[in-house]
Amino acid sequence: MRRSLLSSLRAHLGRLIAACLAIVLGVGFGSLAMVVHSSASHGVDETIGAQYKGVDTVVKTNQASISPTDVARAKALPQAASVITRTSAFLQASFPGLVRPTSLVVESLYDTSRIAGPATSSGRLPTATTEIALPAREAAKYKVGVGQTLRLESYDKKSWTVRIVGLIDDSKYIGSAPAVATPAAVKTFAPDEYIAAINLAAKPGVSPEQLTEAVRAVVAPGVMVYTGAEFIQREVEGFTHGIDVLGGVFGMFAVIALFVACLVIGNTFTIVIAQRTREMALLRCVGASRRQVFTSVLSEATVVGAIASAIGVIFGVALSALALAMSREFNWGIPPVPLHLDASSLLLPLVLGTVATLIAAVVPARRATKVAPLAALRPEVAPAAASRAGILRLILGFLLLAGGGLLLAAGAAAHQVLIGVAGGALSFLGVLAVGSLLVPALIRVIGVLPARSGVPGRIALANAVRNPKRTAATTSALLIGVTLISLTCVGIASVRKTFDVSMDGQYPVDLVVATYNEKMPSGAADQLRAIKGVTQVVPVSQVRVKAAGDEVEVTGIDAGAAGSVIHNPDLASALKPGTALLDYSTMNLLKAEDGAKVTIGTGAHKLTVTARRATGLYAMTLTSTDLAKLAPDAPVTGYWLASDPKANGSRVIDAVEQSIPTVKDLSVSGGLAERTSYTKIFDVLLIVGVGLLGVSVLIALVGVGNTLSLSVLERTRENALLRAMGLSRRQLRAMLAVESLLMALVAAGLGIVLGLVYGWTGTAALMGGQTVDGGVQYAVPGTLLIAIAAIAAVAGLLASVLPARRAAKVAPAGALATE
Numbered sequence: 001m002r003r004s005l006l007s008s009l010r011a012h013l014g015r016l017i018a019a020c021l022a023i024v025l026g027v028g029f030g031s032l033a034m035v036v037h038s039s040a041s042h043g044v045d046e047t048i049g050a051q052y053k054g055v056d057t058v059v060k061t062n063q064a065s066i067s068p069t070d071v072a073r074a075k076a077l078p079q080a081a082s083v084i085t086r087t088s089a090f091l092q093a094s095f096p097g098l099v100r101p102t103s104l105v106v107e108s109l110y111d112t113s114r115i116a117g118p119a120t121s122s123g124r125l126p127t128a129t130t131e132i133a134l135p136a137r138e139a140a141k142y143k144v145g146v147g148q149t150l151r152l153e154s155y156d157k158k159s160w161t162v163r164i165v166g167l168i169d170d171s172k173y174i175g176s177a178p179a180v181a182t183p184a185a186v187k188t189f190a191p192d193e194y195i196a197a198i199n200l201a202a203k204p205g206v207s208p209e210q211l212t213e214a215v216r217a218v219v220a221p222g223v224m225v226y227t228g229a230e231f232i233q234r235e236v237e238g239f240t241h242g243i244d245v246l247g248g249v250f251g252m253f254a255v256i257a258l259f260v261a262c263l264v265i266g267n268t269f270t271i272v273i274a275q276r277t278r279e280m281a282l283l284r285c286v287g288a289s290r291r292q293v294f295t296s297v298l299s300e301a302t303v304v305g306a307i308a309s310a311i312g313v314i315f316g317v318a319l320s321a322l323a324l325a326m327s328r329e330f331n332w333g334i335p336p337v338p339l340h341l342d343a344s345s346l347l348l349p350l351v352l353g354t355v356a357t358l359i360a361a362v363v364p365a366r367r368a369t370k371v372a373p374l375a376a377l378r379p380e381v382a383p384a385a386a387s388r389a390g391i392l393r394l395i396l397g398f399l400l401l402a403g404g405g406l407l408l409a410a411g412a413a414a415h416q417v418l419i420g421v422a423g424g425a426l427s428f429l430g431v432l433a434v435g436s437l438l439v440p441a442l443i444r445v446i447g448v449l450p451a452r453s454g455v456p457g458r459i460a461l462a463n464a465v466r467n468p469k470r471t472a473a474t475t476s477a478l479l480i481g482v483t484l485i486s487l488t489c490v491g492i493a494s495v496r497k498t499f500d501v502s503m504d505g506q507y508p509v510d511l512v513v514a515t516y517n518e519k520m521p522s523g524a525a526d527q528l529r530a531i532k533g534v535t536q537v538v539p540v541s542q543v544r545v546k547a548a549g550d551e552v553e554v555t556g557i558d559a560g561a562a563g564s565v566i567h568n569p570d571l572a573s574a575l576k577p578g579t580a581l582l583d584y585s586t587m588n589l590l591k592a593e594d595g596a597k598v599t600i601g602t603g604a605h606k607l608t609v610t611a612r613r614a615t616g617l618y619a620m621t622l623t624s625t626d627l628a629k630l631a632p633d634a635p636v637t638g639y640w641l642a643s644d645p646k647a648n649g650s651r652v653i654d655a656v657e658q659s660i661p662t663v664k665d666l667s668v669s670g671g672l673a674e675r676t677s678y679t680k681i682f683d684v685l686l687i688v689g690v691g692l693l694g695v696s697v698l699i700a701l702v703g704v705g706n707t708l709s710l711s712v713l714e715r716t717r718e719n720a721l722l723r724a725m726g727l728s729r730r731q732l733r734a735m736l737a738v739e740s741l742l743m744a745l746v747a748a749g750l751g752i753v754l755g756l757v758y759g760w761t762g763t764a765a766l767m768g769g770q771t772v773d774g775g776v777q778y779a780v781p782g783t784l785l786i787a788i789a790a791i792a793a794v795a796g797l798l799a800s801v802l803p804a805r806r807a808a809k810v811a812p813a814g815a816l817a818t819e
Helices: 003-012 013-051 068-075 137-143 183-189 208-218 228-275 277-285 290-327 343-369 373-377 386-414 417-433 435-446 448-452 455-466 468-506 524-529 568-576 584-589 622-629 649-656 672-714 718-723 729-767 782-798 801-809 812-816
Strands: 057-060 079-096 103-108 118-121 131-135 149-153 159-168 179-182 195-202 224-227 511-513 532-545 550-557 579-582 597-602 605-613 620-623 637-641 665-667
Touching: 003 208, 013 103, 013 228, 013 524, 013 672, 057 208, 057 228, 068 079, 068 195, 068 208, 068 511, 079 118, 079 183, 079 208, 118 672, 131 149, 131 290, 137 159, 149 718, 179 183, 195 208, 195 584, 208 224, 208 290, 208 468, 208 672, 224 228, 224 290, 224 649, 228 290, 228 343, 228 468, 228 672, 277 290, 290 343, 386 417, 386 435, 386 729, 417 468, 435 448, 435 455, 435 468, 435 729, 448 455, 448 729, 455 568, 468 672, 468 729, 468 782, 511 649, 524 532, 524 605, 532 622, 550 584, 550 622, 579 597, 584 605, 597 622, 649 665, 649 672, 672 782, 672 801, 718 729, 718 812, 729 782, 729 801
Parallel strands: 103 179, 131 159, 550 620, 579 605
Antiparallel strands: 057 195, 057 224, 079 103, 079 149, 079 195, 118 159, 131 179, 149 159, 511 637, 511 665, 532 550, 532 597, 532 637, 579 620, 597 605
């Protein structure tokens, strides 16, 4: 049997290449996910461990600062060899080229004889009160270097000029590293020092646990005390939580890719074994038992799976190294992650790929054992249209569809994600189960047009529905990929639209630019309009007026222009003469109900308006005409801005913050920062999700091409007969292209429909109980869905190219002579 196995592998290697490619892609993808996750986790672990090297005990607090009393008590402990305080000052730094200063955290230097401290990448650490060392990334961002001077300012308007004497090596620092200065300098900058933590090193013979217990006994209640190892683990878990979540997402997509690969592998082995029926029968005739035939097929699958999985692991490691190398080109606030390989990230994908191939080959292997030796040597009988097993499978499929649909509806209505996921999984299994009935029916529907175009179209339609089970198996892999991509696109678009509506309610204005105790210069509006990404600039005025015995800040804006900067159309339409938009606290202050009359102002400048509840605006917003009745000479104190949704929000905010240089204190607020942050998250999720799921589609298309290739071999005599009857090579290629296109279009269309249903119900289950305003919003990303269908159609045509070329090269007479 060993010689038979080797000869079989050599003889049918070409037919197994597609299955091998599916395994390589699936295993490579899984290996990529595991290696990247392992490298990121290991990098964070090593980095945080290096930052706290030598620390045996850490003291932290949730309060503003650790008290000097606790510091003194910790320093008095006889078990401590070194006690350092992490003291910080929060300042404003005037970097060259900036109109206004930006915030800078300066930390005090400490004794590093026992506990690790900052090191410089260039220059030296400060030794005088007029010296400072900046983080290297911060210095590069603001284009400053060693030897330059820097102006620092405290929040109580005291200022100092310091010289940059060194750059802190922050290449392996998680987050933003602080600048450092001498303890005397930090005391000068912030007399009321902020003590973030106390780090202690134990004396020889004292364990970290003993030192920690001693510290815990002397500090105030509520102060948190950890051993160094506990604190490092706490920090690592805090940073790796996101990595673990991302690893789970990667792992889920890897499982999906491997599942799709299993479908391709199982389909491939089914067709290959069907084509080797005579070969199997001959083995049975010469004495091979059913068990030997079964073992031979599984051994063949094991060899193929092991070799392809090994190649997949190498492929995944290479991709991981490339991805990590590329990530070093971007500043994501985390240190560069080196490639880290461990046994699990190498062996687990190898074992899973091999086992998956073996499992996928079990059903075809069992079919091979059921072939009677003499019956297999006779011409093959066409497959029966129906069987008892097939009818039971259809009944089970419809039951799964009904049950899954009910669970989907229940999950959406009750906002329970797990119920929705269970319903989606069951209903999709039902779709796969009834695929042999559903897919051919859909192919017949969309195949009407090509069938009318001529003989190749009619033959392609007949071939596509000739073996319903094989057609369903071929399209199922592509159906899974398209469904998941459509689900991802629809779900993200719906969640984004839901967030947009919610954000419009909470942050109706993109940017609010204001100044305090200053007047806006006459050209301020033009300066703001000149900023790339700013689309609308509307001036506003603010005054404080008397209302119900209290002073209320009243904002006035032109009613005609308000709609161009207020995203919430209800608020924009409600702003009209005689109406005041009040936030929640002002409504309570004035003890007013929605729709009630409120009188504001005093004396001749008094106004009665109708109160309307508004979220996200100032305390009280009026039209500019109403404000003129209260304060005829109210100056322009700020502007409301609208931005281009496609613009880079962070750059727009930075540009606005550095605009209007004649204004000393410029306040910039609004919803753009929040919009930008979640938009970036959704964009990244969409790119990652579509990219990862694209791998499963690629595997599925390999399966379509493989099925067509094997079908060409299976129909060699039939194709030759068609050629002999006058079908040209071009028509033969067109016939196979139409057949592939029909399967791809059905998979794409059905996948998009399922993606819409799953995306909408998933959004309802996920967001239904969390929306603030507007409820769940359902979106149809039409452009993306059309692109998915077009890509699937083009890919289906491409999958037919090589099989069609192979079929067209066979001479009619030679093919008719083959057995």
